[in-house]
Amino acid sequence: FRFLDNRLFATCSDDTTIALWDLRKLNTKVCTLHGHTSWVKNIEYDTNTRLLVTSGFDGNVIIWDTNRCTEDGCPHKKFFHTRFLMRMRLTPDCSKMLISTSSGYLLILHDLDLNKSLEVGSYPILRARRTTSSSDVTSSGSSGPRSVGSPCHHNDSDLLSEKHMSRSSQREGGSPRNSLEVLTPEVPGERDRGNCITSLQLHPKGWATLLRCSSNTDDQEWTCVYEFQEGAPVRPVSPRCSLRLTHCIEEANVGRGYIKELCFSPDGRMISSPHGFGIRLLGFDAHCSELVDCLPKEASPLKEIRSLYSHNDVVLTTKFSPTHCQIASGCLSGRVSLYQPKF
Template sequence: MGNINKDNLLYMAKYSAFNPYRMREREMGYTTSIGSSDALAKSLYCGMKAIATWDSDREKAPPTGGIFNLEFSPEGTLLVAACEKKSIQIFDPLTHERIHAVNGAHTDCVNCVKFLDARMFATCSDDTTIALWDVRNLKKKIRTLLGHSKWVKNIEFSVKDKLLVTSGLDGSIYTWDINSYTEYNLVYQRVFHTSSLMRCRLSPDARQMVLCTTGGLIVIIHDLNLATLAQDLHGFKPNLYRLMQMSHQMIPVAAMYDHLFDSKNRENRVEFVSDFPEGNDAEVVSALQVHPQGWSALSRNISHDDKSEWTCIHDIQPMESPCDKDTRDTSPVGRGRRTPSRRTRPRVYRVPRPMHPNPMATTHIQITRESERAAAGPSTSHQGGAPISPPQPSRLGLPGIQNDVWEAAITIKQHRLLQEMYNRGADVPSTSGYTPHQESPYTSDEEPAAKHFIRQNKNRLLYYIEETNEGKGFIKELCYSSDGRIVCSPFGRGMRLLALNSDCGELSGVAQDLSQPRLMVELGQSLGIHTDLVVSSKFSPRYHMLVTGCLEGKIVWYQPFSGESL
């Protein structure tokens, strides 16, 4: 075993990026062996060190507040920071200098930045609006998009449909046609709505949409067609369907959407992901990213007891199942129930606990006004007219998910009462004239619901790791490297670099050996450079470069470096 480890270390050193002979062998045309790319990547990522910092105090500029999001342009030539105090900051990634600032970009904190191409990008804010910008002229916005009624937290761009996709804490997902607009607004459509929505992401080819919620659920929509999504998923409530799965009780209003999960669906097929590591009773899935190749989803969640945070990687690639019954619970209602795998205790459905707003922490996920269900939200589609003003939040402040639970609880209660009456042989009023005293196709120990199947979720968890629980309530935006080998995860006042194995292998090369979920491997960490909680991180799409931002407004650049760190 010692010889194997020694040989592996020698191999890694031979193909390291810092080996002076590597370039000479490449220039002479020597072929590289299998695994050399892993050795090269490991040497680069393990050599990541902080090389530069920026903060507003150094330039005597107006304070930026927390750096909530960082985004590179597609070519990696620009870096844009979304800031708590209503501004966006633009940097040259190579010189680490700020080249422009837009103060007052929004009327509330800026949450997210998304480049649509090399010159145009979009920002979203807690002021419920989305703004379009051109890097060639930042003196004014190209356009302001109105439609959301609560904080807007996410922007995606569908390269397939040329549509902007936004999601907010009003539970709505909108698509915007940026090439067709009216006098007042762009042509837009609400394609989906669900209570407790946190994040919405698209795969790089826009063939999949991944959602996460405050109910510990990840939803995948396969073979995405944004043009028909609103029609296909009309009336579908993920929370209600998930409640039916966990309670093992048929809920007719949820079961009527069972066809959405059918593997025969060619478009907008729905899949639930609900398996998490042992000891992680996930409640709020607050951060979400998709692998650069669309292979997996990276998420960060907070456990139900608020005592732990976890980073998880789930497989999101379509799976072919030979029979739908493989994914269904065939046991009759009320009999032996299966508990979810890898859980120490059966999970029960929870209504989110009452929360109190914190005016000092604008990205705090313990929100009340964001998680309240939008009363009479915007219309499904809109092509013009006056700007829509957001409706006022409910005075009671009850989360929208509570309505789903109440509706399901009434259904389950009625169903159980009906079963008890059948078991006792009592007369059951019926408009058709049928009573249990008449001949029934069920035997005495059978139940009427035995013929129903409740579809269960596949196990999708691949990798996981427990995180520090500092800064409770703040969203920590983690990210994939451009090659998908590495995950950068905010870790207190610093960050950690996580890999799938110690050799820094790709998912396609290591997933074949997985028989059960594995712990992620820590390649390195950087602590103490930031003076406050790190809440954002981003890898450059072009260079081996990483940037992180904290709540104090400090940005740190990391690159492979063989000398002394900061």
């Protein structure tokens, strides 16, 4: 769900709808929004334009104009479409949209303009590459995104590379609005295999993105943190990559095939991650320091601060309270647990 103001909030559902609610009258919906054709999994909100943004397993990102909302719904339009869409997020300043896919691609729309719908082929792809460490530099070519050679990618690079690369050239002096970057994020142990990005979260200060990735064969699972990088390419022959892997940790891989939702703490110093029948609290160092104070030259392991176990089934989701020192977790059987950890 997502609050739009002090009283109005929106929820999404697997019944393909979005509902608007008023805290003062929770026994009935303000209105129901219809537009998706499959499960709706994400809601974002741009407070500047009062536009609601939703994404679903139908591959669509839809914009809803809450400025013109009535009992019958809100005017809406399809903003973006991609195959195998899993999760969609806006950065805190709403300047970027990130979209993860089950085929291992991470899409970033830069200099975001939600008022401009993106038809297929109308957006310029400026950069398309795998994220690299400092010891793994790949020179750019003219063929678009590099495939990692795994069946999990379903050849969706065809949709986002050669056909559209030929329609737009890289603009000198900066990126145009809604320019699309296509990445296959580096995942430890997955260099030669595909992966599925099942969970996508953003640092509350917009410094980094947090991914939960599983291998194509579901035999490995990782939590990874990627720092946003801005500026010109380090090497002229290589296109700039916006994300750099800074921290990671291998997960228990219990409950194969299920999506596990992880999260940052409100101050961004800790990560809560489902781990088997419980959760792990992870930090960038043992002292729960800020990310900017713990940026390594090469990817480093996340530090386990605390483990909390109280479920009898696989934990699928966890969330920090935005106002209290409290964490919630939910498991496959439907039980929700609340923790108040002491350090």
